[in-house]
Amino acid sequence: MSLRNYTEIQILPDHEFPAEGGLILPQQLVNKHMINNYQPIELCYGLKKITLDFKPGKSFMVKESAAQFLALAADGEVFGFHYDGRARRLIIGPLVGILMSSLSKTSEQIFGEMTDFCKEVAEKSRSRGGRAVFFTLEQINEESDNIEGWIYNNQKWSQSVFPTPYCVHNRISSRRQESKVATQMKINLLKQRGVFFYNDKFLDKWEIVQQLKNMQNETVFFPYTRLYKGPDSLYEMAGRYPELYVKPTGGSLGKGIMRIKRYGNSYICQFQKNGETITKKYESIIQLGRMLHARIGSRTYVIQQGIELIKHNGSIIDFRALVQKNMYGKWTITSIVGRRGPEQSIVSNVSTGGTILGLRAALESSDAPWLPVDRIVSVMKNKALKFAELFENGAAGNYAELGIDFAVDRTGRVWVLEINSKPSKAGHSVGNQVKGTRPSVKRLIDFCFYQSGFRQQTRKKPSKT
Template sequence: MGLAKVQIQIVPLQQFPHHYDLVMSQALAKKLEIRTPLIWIAFGSSVAKGRVAFGQMNSKLIRISSHLAEQLKMNQQPLIRAHFDTHSLRLRFGPILGILINTHPQEQHAQPFGQMTRFLDECTAAGQSRGIRIAVFVPEHLDLNQNETTAWIKQKRKWCRFTYPLPDVIYNRITSRRVEQQETLQRKLSLIKNHFRIPLFNERFLDKYQVYQILATNERISHKLPETFLFRDKRSLSLFKRYPTVYLKPNNGSLGSGIIKMTRTREGWIYQASTSIGTIRRTLGSNYKMIQFLQQKIGKKPYIAQQGLKLMKFENRPVDFRILVQKRKEGVWKITSAVARIANSQHIVSNLARGGTVRKAGDVLRELPYPYKPSLAKLRMTALDIAKSFEQSADGHFAELGIDLAIDTSGKIWLIEINSKPSKTDDTVINPTSHFRPSVLHLIEYVLHLTNKGNSFPPPAPSTISWIKRRRIQR
């Protein structure tokens, strides 16, 4: 099997050698291990038959006819990987990494993808350096009948719209649970995985209570979980009897929205709720009034009730630690980054969407004024154990997890949440001057791991070899 990085030039059909579809140098053909002029050419889900002409020039340039480019739904490629499989006689360009988002870009805007723009720009640049194409698309543009999608591709510093084949790998960056759960999209994702056999990772949001149930059965992790019940479960009432603080969280919530903190005092219970402008506070006299009030506030919305913890604070503000865990080129979990998220003084949660700030985890750990505190290495090891344990029991394909950990005043590490869609906005970047954030480079490495294994390459159709044999006989 041969591999090379090449440049694709599309040439009008009338200017192309008669009866040929590609032209490449003999040196490049040797590197790719192409020994026959009759091959199959693939770009994403597009596959076409082709005949190669071998030239004398010594170049990485491959010229293809406009007719073949149209069949492959391919545009000019400044640098792309070319991989030839000597068994199936298939020359594959790419891979194409499709990034699935839920909002249409504002094409004339300086930041067409809003706060995701810089992340997608970095993905494109990092992908191009490794010969990978990045195609950004929305669910409505997936046309599985035609094996194609309308996608935004960055060319000459501008995001442009093209018709592209279905990608080799799909990374789900949909940020709306409502959009992700739509029946039409779920049908499309099911077909993509099961019929087209395209690897799709981080395919769904995580349900807080399901995550708790998955990990509560794991002996290595269960003692790190705050006791948790569904709020409508009668067992949740026991939390208010046994713990001085209880948190109530939307089961499908994100960004710290809708979180309620209940604190027992001599006078009764103090209710605190996180909002976009700060924390609402109210005193409730008795247990009965407190439960009645919560039931009215929460209504039928799915909520969990969770044991409150006496956590370490940084400068008298709540702090937790987001550990980003990713799969890389080996296909195994590794730590990418560890940051401390410090709550705004007006909020009960540390989420950046609620005015929190982010600092390097090691710096904050050193400054925490507590005698018993874990090392950064222990935090990282805990996150890695959680990611591995979660993957063993959870359904679905995940390659990136945000593990939120907190430390109580005795130094014990607790798991607060696992996030399958960790934020990619600019305010999460510790070092904004670096060319690529590490998470982008690791994302590209994992895509190469998947495609190098051949996971995204369907087996050749029965007609593949027979077509080539027939052509040889006819010659």
């Protein structure tokens, strides 16, 4: 049986250590877990492991040389631990890793607009006996199993050496950086060491369309989407639908999106630039096609059927479901919110000025008061979990957090727009609209602890009598 506890860890110089073997465990701990001291146990911190003989005593003590091997700077600090009786393994922490894009030039906002998120992760992890270490690609040591990283404690950041964490959450925020050969080599190095690396990469819109296109049914729909292969792709789609969205397959945060509307033989094309909506008119589809082809160039785009979305005070509304794995490794819904775009905007992203609405509030206050709100809410919740499971089954790599975007048309049909593997964690993001530790951070820590071996027993439903 595996149990979890908290204890203060003391590190003593080898020559002052009061017992052979290098480890003293509290008698209470030894009794609770029925650990016999006739055999050594394996002490683990991150991916570092050392086998030590131990003696029972009054407190938890580790000799300095063993602590140095584990890269454990813990003297006098309280840690959680998890004892696996079958393996005779004692895991300290756990140590949670967050891979970041880069460091900021300012000491206060060390990770730029992600700093507040990082502080929350650090504080929540520490409150549960763990440690969260934040590191960049440059801080991965290719010559040893250690990394250099940053921790946050007592309102300040400090840098130190740590063992490679077993569980690492990928928060690289740049597609370009993530796709570089050097980046992939560092990520593969982590995986080769045995790291559980999750939210493997940014997702490609066209790949998602291909993966999920067979999931359409009577309760959820996908906008018809095709890969842009030149002006003929535009001509075909414009002949089918009066409104189109043209999107980069590798885009995020609403960047690079264009909306096209047909008015008789003329076309209006809109896109965002410097926070404003730019509108241009084209007198023919040929003229529009030339512009679009020049604008796209060699980049990869998709053309997607436009939907007559419900609106709120004239602004478009869509919905973001944040789906994460929990302390049992199961997909759960953390939140579903409405996102209202700025006036005249073609996108609703909060990063471009959109605002957050409660799910029901967004539906009930829309310009379509006849909508079956209860049914729509039920469909979104059900399908958010279903899509997460189906996506994971077909995806390469590990994923434990997804942003799934829904839309609702004026007839009440629910549409899936896209799936995002890197939901924003910046100060303006959906998850930062609550006081205290945001629920998404709590769930992130739950899953990282679970994946690191700190597993909860699944709750059993009470039997009916």
